[in-house]
Amino acid sequence: MPETRSRRLPIGGVEGWLLVVIALIVAYLSIATDTFLTLVNVFDILNYSAVNVIFAAGLLVVLIAGGIDISFAVGASVVQYLAVTALGRIGGGDWALGIALSLVLGACLGAINAALIYHFRIISIVVTIATFNLFFGLLMFFTGGVSIYDLPDWLSSRVVLYDVETDLGWAEITLPVLVMVVTVFATWLLLRRTSLGRQLFAMGDNTEGARRLGINLGAMHYLAYGWLGACAGLAGLMQAHYAREVVPNALYGRELEVLAAVVLGGARLGGGRGTLFGAILGLALVSITQNGLNLLGVSPYAFRMIIGFVILVAISLSGETIGLVASRLRGPKAAGSVR
Template identity: 45%
Template sequence: MVNKSGLHRHEGLLIVTILILGVIFSINSGDFLTFGNLYDLVNNYAMLLILACGLFIVLISGGIDISFPAMTIIAQYVMVTALLKFGGNFLVAFLIAGGVGTVLGLVNALLVNRLKVPSIIVTISTLNIFYGLLLYFSKGVWLYKYPDWFEGGLTLFTFTAADGYDYGLNLPIMTLLVVLIVTGLLMKRSSIGRKIYAMGGNREAASRLGFGIFKLQLFVYGFMGLLSGVAGVVQSYTVMTVAPDSLLGYELTVLAAVVLGGTSIVGGRGTLLGTSLGVILLAMLQNGLNLMGISSYWHTVITGLVIVVSISSTAWSQRGKSEILS
């Protein structure tokens, strides 16, 4: 059973921390709280939050997926190549990338279920397999060319702000909103969301209740793959480049955000709000440190520390709960 009061306290602590950091960074940098910086922050970290939504569901189910950076790049590479050869539009781009990502996610689900080994072992293996295949077929070549309509972009409700720049509801922001709404409804309002929580809390009990574990795993890892493809489109839109090795190590950043948000690495515990707050906190940390002129190497150190602290606090919380119950 989910300890909702504990989750609410954790989310409250995250909100307070975000507010404190906001004050510190705004004092040390006049650019931090400008509309332009906050707008860029949302755009630049939209992909991270999209991937975090997928990993959040995988962790809730009691599994883990480390292979999503490779799935994202493969989906992105196939999408751009297909669009240049056959043409299309943004809907076609999402269908191609999402389809490729879903297939790779289903491969993960099949291996996790059939091999009966921890999902972290399986997905570390597929991470290397996927990357190896990508590098073999792509020869490590970067893609810079996009269709004209893709480079032209898609922005609704455009307006000119006081700083003279144009802003609006662009593709990354619109995509992020859709992903958040769909993920929230899935986990809070649907029966499959409740089954995923139950499977993560106690897989044997869920199986005895008649839940199809394999079907749930197919859904969970397939959804992770789908969002990996969606994230690939968003990143393409943002950077207009496909680099086969651009997301190496990105799984640690996404994992840090999700566990920082209070999602248990052993399953059955966590909220989408907490995950979103975890992403916001990491985004603010990296952006604020950058504006203050602190070396990017320290960003990696801080990300590692966040993972250690978050996992440790989750473990202590679970151990304390177990001691009370015993």
């Protein structure tokens, strides 16, 4: 009977461990700093992390499908620049047009990756390293690295969903948080409530088996990378709204933070496994750690070392290996059940 109840719990082993680690880090930072557990700082973490969560939702789809993409942050920068430039030339537009344009442009960049990977049979990591450099090189070449500060009024006027005055100033929740929630919900629907989501899991778990079942692998590639591209385009627009400027290299390097967070949350680099809740918890751990190090005055290079270590561990250890190690720590009976 207890075993049946445990299987119904929505939180898996990875998510449970992440919750414990996050709780310990929060407890330590609350004691070590006076400003960490304040409404202003908590809301700042939420607003800053919203863009990364949108990225993570799209990246999770690609990882589940058995691929990998490290070009999405640069793609978001390209979409950001193209969308703002195009909107400026037609008089500014509005939120509906801006979101639609960003989604379409982002999906097109994602489709480029999908086409190269599927039709030319090139490994996804190789393709996205190439497009990472291609997109960023083209962006910097044609823009000269010049930032855009003259944004449309609807984009430059920060939309505040909730605010409250505190002793340390105003604590605000801004529009990117709402967009984050909508994106996560839409991704959850795709992965857990549609046949397309089940096909993505099947392809990531066993590509040849999925092909024999009649799953259109080409369509799944375009869906996965197009979804990530659309999420990246939307994240780029939200970053422009949050920063109230467009800086060509502002999102450069975010791909490592997001990748580390998603694999930390239990997504398997080989495909076929991953949850949105785990990805969000992984990103929460990364964001809280980064924020805590900043408040403690620790060098930002320490954060980069942590990110590199997480990626290295994720690549070195499969989910089964981690589960076996954890079971052995719990005792011989649990270890025997894993076998």
